[in-house]
Amino acid sequence: MMSHSSLLLMVLCGLLLTPLVLGAAGNHRGAEIEDNEFAEFEDLGDEEEDDGTVETEGDGEEFLDGEEAEGPFEGDFDEEDEDGVIEDEDEFEHFHDTEEFENFEREKPFKGKGSSDTPDLEIAKLPVHLRNNWDSYYMEILMLVGILAYVLNYITGKSKNQKLSTAWLNAHLELLESNFALVGDDGSQKDPPATGQLLKESESRYCLWCSGRTCCEGMLVELKLLKRQDLVSVVAKLMKPGSDEILITVTMNSEDMDSFILFAGRKKMASKMQKEMQDLSQYCQDRRSGEKYGLPSSSVVLAESAEVIQGVIDGKVSSCLNQYEDMFEYLHFSDQFSGPKPNADDEQPTKMPETKKVLIFCFKVPGGPRCTKADMESMLPMMKLVMYCIEKVKRYKLSREAKQKADKARAKVSESFVKLAHAQRQEAAQQRREEKRRAEKDRLLNEEDPEKARKLEEKQYRKDMRKRLNPGMKQMKVRVT
Secondary structure (H helix, E strand, O other): OOOHHHHHHHHHHHHHHHHHHHHHHHHHHHHHHHHOOOHHHHHHHHHHHHHHHHHOOOOHHHHHHHHHHHOOOHHHHHHHHHHHHHHOOOOOHHHHOOOOOOOHHHHOOOOOOOOOOOOOOOOOOOOOOOOOOHHHHHHHHHHHHHHHHHHHHHHHHHHHHHHHHHHHHHHHHHHHHHHOOEEOOOOOOOOOOOOOOOEEEEOOEEEEEEEOEOOEEEEEEEEEOOOOOOHHHHHHHHHOOOOOEEEEEEEEOHHHOOOOEEEEEEHHHHHHHHHHEHHHHHHOOOEEEHHHHOOOOOEEEEEOOHHHHHHHOOHHHHHHHHHOOOOEEEEEEEEEEOOEOOOOOOOOOOOOOOOEEEEEEEEEOOOHHHOOHHHHHOOHHHHHHHHHHHHHHHHOOOOHHHHHHHHHHHHHHHHHHHHHHHHHHHHHHHHHHHHHHHHHHHHHHHOOOHHHHHHHHHHHHHHHHHHHHOOOOOOOOOOOO
16 A cells, blocks of 8 residues: 555645646647637637537437448538528418418419429510511622623723724724835734734723834834723713823834924923923923914923924924814924933933934824714824824934034933943942941951951051052052063
């Protein structure tokens, strides 16, 4: 048996250790509360669990056995099922009282929320609205009408232009064949048209080449008709009327035309041609009234000298132009014809362009868009005027003073092209020198050896000094054999 003193010692040790154990447990619980933000709620849950344990203290073992058998979540599902049963109860069950509501069941049987029977829904059968009238296709109808109108206009316009060109050829063929040996073949086509037929370039453009005549290489006739086959062009011409044109270009032999430039035409056309044509802008700066030389009052004359106007435009020419003023557009005689001026954006030519001696005539067909075959046949006097001008230019010679003035003007223009070419070559040479100097500087900067870089710099310096002292001298290496 244990002695009384040892028992007393054990009791005292237990009393001393009890506060320490309780303090350590409290500190551990406090640390857990500080680390967990939801510790207060967990404590409340623990207290509720403790309360439940006290209330069911007598059946604790049975409860634990039930939990182990059913699992940890089985009780929650049972509670949810019970709530679900409560929700399925009919909230409007009291309305089924037949004593309070008479004839309620017969008039409208009520079905509660929890009823499993689906209501009988009847969907109204609406007929499909089909529109079978023509109003449904107005867009398609408009498109078909537009296509049909375009096709019909193309056929009629093409046919009319072809008839007009044929009428012009039939009216002028005899005159052309009497002045030219070959009518209708320029030699550039693999399958040339038969003699006396127009060459069709498009539905509104026909050409005719004539050659085999003294004093000229050939004559090109261009019929620039309105685009009657194009419906858009036809509508545009209704707002801005136009007319058919006949452009005749005669290429003269170099020995059969003297050095002069002459232009006569309507004021608006003269301003346009003077701005666009190279020869008119360089040689013809003065504008003279056509009425002064017997031409219609609406015309303007451009020429190098008044002598050319009086020598070429004689009484026969002026009377013809006055009589057929509505047909006359312009005439352009030039021994320096090179076409339109180059655009400002394009590179300027370094040499003088190739020139040729030409006589250009432009006539308007009377009648406008409603031109007829008779209007085309009425252009015969204009073709006779062309033949007369060919012979007139062949016989015309400038005076000595006018010839010297014309040659001086042409030499001046040629010199301007030479200066322009020289300036462009100098500019190109300067650019090459700049590139070479830039390459030398880059070579000096990239040189790693300082001694070699210094020698290259001294060499370049001596070279620059020699150029400054003797700018007009050029060193040349001569090899002696």
